[in-house]
Structures are given as C-alpha cells and as structure tokens.
Amino acid sequence: MSEGIKKFMFMNTKAPYGTVYALESLEVVLISAAFDQDVSLAFCDDGVFQITDNQKTDGSGMKNFSAAYKALGDYDINKIYVEKESLEERGLTMDNLMKLTYEDEDDDWAEKTSMYLVTRAELADLIDEQDVTISS
C-alpha cells in the first residue's frame, strides 16, 4: 500500500429515514472517495435496512436516497460488508438487499459484486485492521 493511504471503514448501524444518520454518512462516504483512501463500508445492526431493495418513498414523501448506494462502485468503493447475525435477527437474507456491484478495470471491466456477507467475529477482525473507523 502506498504511503499516506489509510484504511477507512464507515460503520452503518442505524435504520434509514427515521433519523438522518444514514443519509449523512452516505454523503461523507462519497466525499471520502475523492481523497484516494482505502474505503470500506460495513452494514450491521439496523444499518442493514439502509440497503434493502425496492425502497418506495412516494407514499411517505421522504427523499429516496437508496439508489446512491448503487453508485459506490463508480467511486471505487467496492468492499461492502454485511453482518450475517444482524440480517438473521431481523428476519432478512441477502435476497432482501440491493445488489451492489463494481466494474473491475483489471478484468476488462467485468461487473463484480461489492458485497460480502461476514459473521460478527469476521467483522470484528475487519474493524481491527482499520486505521480509522467512522460510526453512524
């Protein structure tokens, strides 16, 4: 890894819409992508609800920002960890989530998944590897 690049993990732990944490965190993530750092995202606890598929906000009048997660791949953010236990506690599986992907420039721009299902213990290891963790 080059000098000056740090490992940043954004920990998303809150449900979207009821509070502004999810939207604010997403905006910081997109800004951080401009600084050429090694950025990853983790979704755990109620944070897993941020990336559910088929969010429809026309009834509630809320701003639907879920599509912006699909742009993360274009910002070279392609390490997105989802905690298995958090899904299970909420009756969810990966099938309930959006399919977040990126195009691999080293492999003829093949579309690949950005999402990794990890256990709580594996997430603890990933957190331990980080230089900076930003929780919301």
Added chain:
Amino acid sequence: MAKLHIVNKSPFERNSLKSCLGKSKEGSTILLIEDAVVGALKGTVVADDLSSAIANKNVCVLGSDLNTRGFTEAEILDGIKIVDYAGFVDLVAEHSNVQSWL
C-alpha cells in the same frame, strides 16, 4: 374506551416496543410508524412478542413507512393490519386518547 399506542422507534435499537407491549391493555390498538415498522417483519427476534400481542390487541402498521423501507404486506406477520394516512386519522378519532412511546 380503548387507547391508541403509537411506536416510532426500531425495536432492535430501543426498548419502546417491548415497553408498549407490556404496558398496554387488551383491546387497545398499537400502531407502528417510522422506524418501528420493521418490527412487523416475519422471522425477527421480536416476532414472538408481537404475535402474542396480535392475539388480544389490534396491531397496525403504517403502509407508506413500510414501503419506504423496501417492504410490503407479504413480508409482515399475519394479523397485522396495514393502514394508510387516512386510516391513521381514523384510528386517532376512534380511540379515547393516544399515547406515544418514544
């Protein structure tokens, strides 16, 4: 006359749903709105608590808040009624008073 209890926080993050279920009487109505709507999903760690409540209380969820979070009627527990904004107003009008659990 029965009370309307409104819960708006996720049961996975706060204790308000559990608190409401324990301190509401039979025949009362419990309405889940905002982040609380995810408590209505099938297969969660709070599903058993909610299923017991459905047996003797009127449990409802605000449909637009459910759709906002990516879920529909198919994914919520049997016995939970979906209401729209007009139904929300009707519930307020039909009950003697309203208690919000924050």
